[in-house]
Amino acid sequence: MSRTEILDRIRKKLAVDSEDKTRLQVVESRLANHLPNTIPSRCRQSHSDLVDLFQEKMEKAHGTVNRVNNDTDLGGEIMAYLGDGSFELCINVLEFELDFSAYSSVQTVEWTPRSSLDICISDCFGAVAETGSLVISSSKQMPLSFNFLGEKHIVLLKEDQIMGAYEDIWARTRNDMPRDITLVSGPSCTGDIEMIMEFGAHGPKELHIIIIGS
Amino acid sequence: MTEEKGEVALFVTCLIDNLRPDIGFSVVSLIEDAGFKVIVPELQSCCGQPNFNGGDKLNAQKTARKVIDAFIDYEYVVIASGSCGGMIKHHYIDLLVDDTLYRQKAERLTAKVYELSHFLCEVADYKPVFIDKMEVTYHDACAGLRELDIKNQPRALLAQSGVNIIEMDEPEVCCGFGGAFCVKYPEISNQMVEKKVMDANKTDAAALVTGDLGCLMNMEGKLHRLGIDLQVFHYAELLTRERLTRERLT
């Protein structure tokens, strides 16, 4: 069987013994401790600086960011971003109430995976400041593909959801990893034609984040 | 003359010895000017790099042992080439890893091997006097740069002598010499050296300067073939430029 063949070959080339229990202990203790390596100093600053850092990095990655003090008029904020025109919105938001009753040009549609979806609006698991990355995760409420099929993706993020470093995600998820955790750092893009960046390769062409203050 | 600060054994290198002896004498006069006595051990040869890079490890080891024996007893060993210097300082220990005696000797030797500009700046604390104003561009020869950290030393020495360096685009990219590479893959090498000399020429500097003879001959030969009037010098030549004949500088 290839499994034994490969494992035996590895041990032979490394000149180690499969019975050697100390090797197993080395690995097990390293896994059990899961110590962090160097964490960049930029990840460890005051929370308000982290929020600023998140915004700076996300904008550098061609996402757009809007900060609001409270969640009283998120519908209005979204419409301000979308501008004039009529829109089909596909909404998957648990944390907030969105009210579009004042906007007759807006229609909300049910989610099914399909080839053309106008605007997808969601909340998310959190965000990491160090590279301006949203953290989305698959769950009962959130199919991963929801985050990829819209032309535009609008994400609602509470200020206190912003973490410093990637390691902060693992502290919360390690023991019960969802099927998928994706760091989203900007809209979908490709440089595959002459090394010049185009947006919307397969995922959203625009990524807009509304950060809601506490 | 003040008292000598010590003795330096000069590793001449095959290329300087055979093709550009004048550079060798520039090197000697710099070391002497820095206050050291120069000795040229007679039993020196090539550093073994052609064999080492040609896959002929056994003969590279034999050559390395010879070089070690010829130089081990001197206080300092100075080499005006990053490539041969890198070979001895950087690769000998690895090459002789299975030969306990010579590996130890190699360790002793490498500790006293210096590329010329490194020696002048950091051991001899040499301060060249102002000669005259000149504008040149500088190509960082690969082995010196990446194996021996030669970057600022020649620039600093040249600056003190009055040379202003106009940096070319990508001065750290290889010129395409690569020892046997340039005759094994002449087409690739040609493309690399052409790009290099074009970048150098774009600076409008009066000369192109480098620290390794292989690169020097490669770039000089290409410029001459292209009919571009840009002279190429070893930095040791420029630091002793009052020695150079007038024709070569104008």
Next chain:
Amino acid sequence: MQVNSKDFIPLVNLALDNNSLQASLGMLGKGLSFKRTAAVADFPEFDQLRDEARDIKDHCLQYLDIYLMKFEEQVTNKGGHVHWASNEGEAREIVLSLCQAENARTITKSKSMVTEEIDLVPFLEDHGLDAVETDLGEYIIQLRGERPSHIIAPAVHLSKSQVADTFFDQHSNLGFNEKLTERVDLVGEARQVLREKFLGADVGISGANFLVADTGTIVLVTNEGNAELTTAIPETHIVVTGIEKIIPTLEDASTFIRLLARSAVGAEISAYTSFITGPRREEDQDGPKNFHVVLVDNGRSEMLGTELQDMLRCIRCSACLNHCPVYLSIGGHAYGSVYSGPMGAVLTPQFSRLEEAKQLPNASTFCGRCESVCPVHIPLPKLMRHWRNKEFEAGLNPLSMRWGLRAWALLNRHPLLQHMLASLGIRILGLFGNKATGYIIKLPGLAGNWTKDRDFRTPPSTTFMSQWKTMQKNRQKKEV
């Protein structure tokens, strides 16, 4: 692995004459090295992380058998399946039988170098499956029947108008009849075509950038989002990856994520980095029911315990290609292997045969720029030299070179004779020189390759050593 590295020289000549390729390579080299330098300058911890990354990989390789078993245990616990393939043939068969077991007809695939290495897609196509590459670059070259010319930018050798021609040829049967000229429209058309593929696929195949032993997680890095659509929609997800991709923990993955995009393209992170752990959970709305990981050896374990072991640290970032003056002169196709540039010159002889690929490790000036940018400190020149040693040991290089090196070494052991012969040699060389110019324009033999494109300055008639000797004698005379 399909390799035509024997044709290196003719392929090089083709590449050097290909103007559009040369233009692309010019942009690639300048653009990416500039961006990488800027990204590194903006990240003070970079060098420290490189050292740590090297140490993590070295540690994993030392305990590779155990880490692989831990990974397998975790994947299995989460409801996935792990398969082991000793060689490329086994790997292809495993993937095919997994597809057949699901009665699959259509497959979407995200970018993976291992699947290129094992020639997976042509094999699946030969067995009647419709397998489509979804990374834009890979998709373009699949339509053109080409192989990647760069490990992360597979279509970098093509111009926009070549892409437009290809789409015009190949998309007309899908109702796209307009010849496009704008990049944004080309990307848009591919998006439309591939959207349908994503939604209809039975199986999604991906590679993995990292395998996390602690949690059984696979890490995928893309900019386009194609990996997520490939892995979230079909009922079956098959991961095909090399055994060396293993790392211990999510913390370690974080370290590599910080290095990867900075080294590759000078970005702080790619647009999407996904951590996938097992098949869909019962309550999930999407994700595959079946989750398979195929661990491919294919010559990797043979590298352990040898000089080549260091190469198993490679994270396929492409920094060594982007900074290699040889790669930037000839592009990827000249290497005749899906792995090109310095990393390809080390891997190709291992994954094929040295006889086949011996030119690749020779075609380097050993300038060392690759090693200086490698995020995991792989001593690439040393490893290319390893193959040159093997070539010499096996007597595979030309006799003239073997004897030339031997003769040179012999002279090195007799320096006085060497100095004498050299004095003679430079006089003979002098005969070729033109007195007026001071240069030689044509040399005989191998040296003729020098004078093909450059001149050679005529050496003076006496060597340094003999001049020095004369000087010393004169000095002694004076002193007496």
